[in-house]
Amino acid sequence: MEGFMGDFGFQTGEWRVHHRKLAERLTGCSDWVEFNGTCRASELTAGEANVEDQLLDDPAGAYRAAAFRRCDPQTGEWAIWWHDGRSTLLDPPVKGRFEGGVGRFYAHDTLRGQPILVRFVWSDIGPERARWEQAFSPDGGATWEVNWIMSFERTA
Template identity: 25%
Template sequence: MKKHIISLIVALILAMSLQIVYAETSVSELEPEAYFDFWLGTWDLTWEDADGTTARGTNHIERVLDGKVIKENFEAHSGAYQGFVGRSYSVYQAQTGTWKQTWVDNQGGYLDFVGEVDGNKRIFRRTGMNPQGKEVVQRMKFYDITEDSLTWDWEISEDNGHTWQLRWRIFYERSE
């Protein structure tokens, strides 16, 4: 019995250390073209709606166009966003050394972003206008990235990025 407990503890420690190694792989060890490869795959999504209930969706991320473009296929299946569908196309532009993303959705949304890296966080950022006509900075932030999960935040700043307000947090779990 004692051997089994020790074996179980060793296995758990090994599994946790592998997750930490994956999560802490430095972006500097990656080619810029691979900065967003962690996102590839099919994901089950959850988030908390304003009323406190858990909403669900899916996101399928794949490389297309000879592997040069990352295509996102987002769908909200429940909650306040039920029926919301969006697509994005992300591409690394080697000549400028930047990532770009274009988002479109079934509500007529069109957003364009520039990608950046902040530590081990991956970010797509844009400048836009709020409903009152004031310039704001918006960003999507990917963080707490492991092989099978990550957290995504949609944030807005009204002071040019000095402070951020969380608008939507989505938890990603890799689909089985």
């Protein structure tokens, strides 16, 4: 079974991160904001968990963020929680697994009071690089708007 402990081992280390995100989400906006940041990630408990600490140099104001990931050893499914310093809330976890070298993770959430689906995709994973993207769907997954892309380049 793919999608098991150690799946996020590729991320262990330090990274330079290029961020590209839509200025507004699910409004038809086509204006992208680009900025850089850093990330430090490590595995925990023999690969059944992973944590990343990010510094995002967003033009609207720099902030810190963290992701915590935990693999269910019975199912091989990962749960990912995201938190950043702009809020006291913890986002609902996205859940999923890696198949064919690509990780896909989904959650139900709300945006401006409306229900949405959230999707995270990890792809283009190599020793020196990785790509993450976030997309929202307002229609139960029939259509998706990619609204944030992070390109990781290893520094250590």
